[in-house]
Amino acid sequence: MSAAPQAPTTSRTAADSTRGRWRPAGLNQARITGGFWAPRQQRNGERAIPSGQDQLESAGNLQNLRLAAGIGEGEAIGPVFADSDVYKWLEAVAWEYARHPSDDLLKRQRELTAVVAAAQRDDGYLDSVVQLRYGDEGRYQQLVWSHEHYCAGHLIQAAVAQVRCTGDRGLLDVATKLADHLVASFGEVEDGKIRDVDGHPVIEMALVELYRETGTEAYLDLARWFVEARGHGIIKEHGHEPAYFSDRLPVREQTTVEGHSVRAVYLAAGAADVALETGDTDLLDALKNQFAHMWSTKTYVTGGLGARWEGEAFGDEYELPPDRAYAETCAAIGGIQWAWRMLLATGDAFYADAIERMLYNGFLAGVSLSGAEYFYVNALQLRGSAQPDNGRSPARGRRGWFECACCPPNIMRTFASLDGYLASSSATEIQLHQYAEGEVAAELDNGTVELKVDTEYPWQGAVRVTIQQTTDQPWTLELRIPAWAEGATVDGERVKEGEYARIERTWSAGDTVELQLPLDPRVVGADPRVDAVRDSVAVERGPLVYAVEQIDNTASVDDLHLVPSATISATHRPDLLDGVTVLTARGRAGAGHRDGWPFAPDSTDATGDEVEVTAIPYYAWANREIGAMRVWLPRG
Template identity: 45%
Template structure:
């Protein structure tokens, strides 16, 4: 089936008015953006506040001190390559910062950040060449020629992040006079000219530009950009790029996208490509491609995803392993891979409406995205191990760390894709809370929030969501205003929430129970101001066992509470024990006490000097007791420690 788009131009009207990262021209669900939904507090509201107050300034400071933003000044002055600093893809971190700032300005109307944003855009604009080309690593005397290293050069990848920044700006400040959208369109026009049907028949080794071009098409109405995205997706998988030591699978050039059975290769690249392929499939009505991507998502989720939602089990190539290859202590689970997974899942959710996609988004947000930044928003995990065997080392706050050191959170990395990726995700998170369709409103993620939107035929609806989730399982949706006609309010019921209950408290004093089934709790009625819909999710801690085909954790258990995965951290152990000495008692369930979840365990003494294999008696556990667990996203915040998610059974 062809991936060519219909000849009609895309209609940008809807895309412009919805302040969201993804706005398909048509889809099963319509995203509600920053103008429709506002997170007002709670778990995610607190993190958005830290992101706004600390993380964005921290990132900008490091972009300056590392020289990555001054690279644009050198380009404008004509002094490159002399003095250029950073990796070949460092331009992209500047663009991700701009995207994060654009969403934050749209969220909070921060006037100081607006001034900073415009100043950075001016520096980027000054570096753009007359024909639209924009990159500080290629194309000048003393540098490699343009487009000469598609395997590793990241030129198109960097431009993809530029396009996404421009989309964020246009959707949050339509028609802004800072010039960012014009910069992006000039660069995108050049990409279409150079890589179009009669141009270079190749693509970027790091996917990202595909979804960015699709979104740029949606925001401008120019179908050329979406057609170029479709062309990039169709070209991949035919062994076009040069082979490398990890094989062409690394950059998804071994199998055509529509023929793949699961995501493979570099985990970030694979998810970015899949997200862009969904955009292409939706805009071109390519049902065959969309069906294939759904199948790939299902197998990847079922066989190649950690309990945290993390993806990528290989350190050397930052890649997926084979089915069931999910070692805890060697988990790579890059933060950016988690964010890219959210992007892929969200697009499939909009296309089809199935709650399973929102379930994986929730798991990944709470246990990967929320895990990366420290409480102060100024240091980060790049990789997210599930078993830390050696206590970490406190990072020098002024140093730049290796990218994947699974130690303590670090303030910056030589490959610092994750900090600005986290920043743009948190700043735009309001747009992942809820959607609408012809029948009503769907709430996918739970946070204290306000929803003010319009249904079909101009029916205005105002809702307030009150919850302490995930600390507590009650989600109360109060109707502030509603049209007289009936519509459906749908609340997602997570797959782990057996026994969830839904109650409707009418403004007329009548209370009724409503069923929950198929991942949703739905109420269809003519809502009135004062109606309250309350979903009660069971939050008791639960023991989870792995599929026995996951060799690395066979004979172990993990503990979850609500959407949060819990972990055992050595700072909670008495007597100087290490997490490797703890064994869980199999028949004693976890309990909550004093705001913590506790497990009954036994601890082994120091390992004998002799042979570590023997009879049950020689390796039997020693002292019994109980230990408190910590939410995985909070581990590493109390100093150097060892940690594990999967705990062996006695």
């Protein structure tokens, strides 16, 4: 029997830049060990990742790669981006290995890596669907739709995760060969290269990450070229509307996000990587403005991104319908990735707050409590009478897989690498961004520091940090105080919300710091320009946005009202939905319904009998039945 497999002791995480204000803790440094997230990560490793491989097999994604590798005969199956789902799954396997090394994961990874390597063409090109359907002649003929760079990007990200977390260099060899091929192929026409961009960004982030891993500057240069090439008419020259593809304006001239939401935030995250590594402050400033505009005018209260089904796109300013929210799970993931890069670059707690909101709500709602059923679309309202209209319809409930299966493996890689978003450090500071039961280590200038974090967050507001190991030099513990946490205290002293509380001292092992975040339920309204939720309120507690589901309420949720001024009580229910804090509020049943034509002479809204309103965390909806659900309730 062989020795138990081990992850390398230096498992660097994603976006691990040495040039930001802060450097993220590696996956062997920050470790979630219990509390809210650990069982979710465990289900991801035990249920989602193995079932994901089965789904990739039955959907044909793996078969495509085998065919391209010359194993068997047949035609490519599924969408042009089929390879990317395999690579995201491989990335998840790598991060999961850092979290929980196992022979099984290594075996799965190595078998599949061998197939991918065999599928690669001699000159480095790799895209199984294009190879099978169009041959060498078909390369880069329709980059606006073909996702060839998109697939390459996900391959590169998986390869970097693999070498960082398992030490295996198999996929990295494929990735560098592919990246070298891209470097040789794309650029300015006068250099004899193809001047084109993929309709779906991700290659930008990936090439920067490969540069970080290998030090090869050509990868960074090409990433920068792809970022700068956007907004100069390339997509339009191909006869397509540029806005959908984030190609209407150059990235550094853009002031908002528009078009396909996943594409937009992936591009922005890649641009942030480029800005970070090249020290391009103008580009970084443009990205700050874009993020701020997105956050103030195009983001759901859940952190969900993308208001439109048509084009899976961002809407106009303040266009945020709760019922037809698209809020694709992948967009929340891309939003987290973008915010993470902005946080490392700027040290602004705003971005860590944004990550928290997206993580606990817009992202987490995308997966079932059981761990392997998913929402592609994350509505903030479902009417009781809703009819499913297609496979992505929330009215169908969460599903095991999708025809366009981008979200499930994206969720898997996010859960598996979640520890990497907890903490970062600089020369004499450690930052805790997200609060989870676990351990954090950092190499400060004067030596190694190790912390232990005990918390039942988000159910309880207490976070205790215990110093496990320290140097004898002073250093600073920085604790994020969320913007919603007015009244937070550190060791009993009020601290300001919306920034990091700094505790600088010479520490001794065994020292503790007690952070207390106030978790009183909060009733929030919307800027009046958010027309779709006029005169309505939502309820939050800590980082969680709440929702009312029909199964918990007697009155019809479709037109339940909430009395905003009434007391809201919180009760933790360990038995319910894997343990949630339930909120109970006072409300009123709907009234003033009109028979027939619904637009009658104006009268102010009537409300009906007083009722109790029960709300659960939004992320937990649709785990018992699929029925009426609302995040926003009219004022009652």
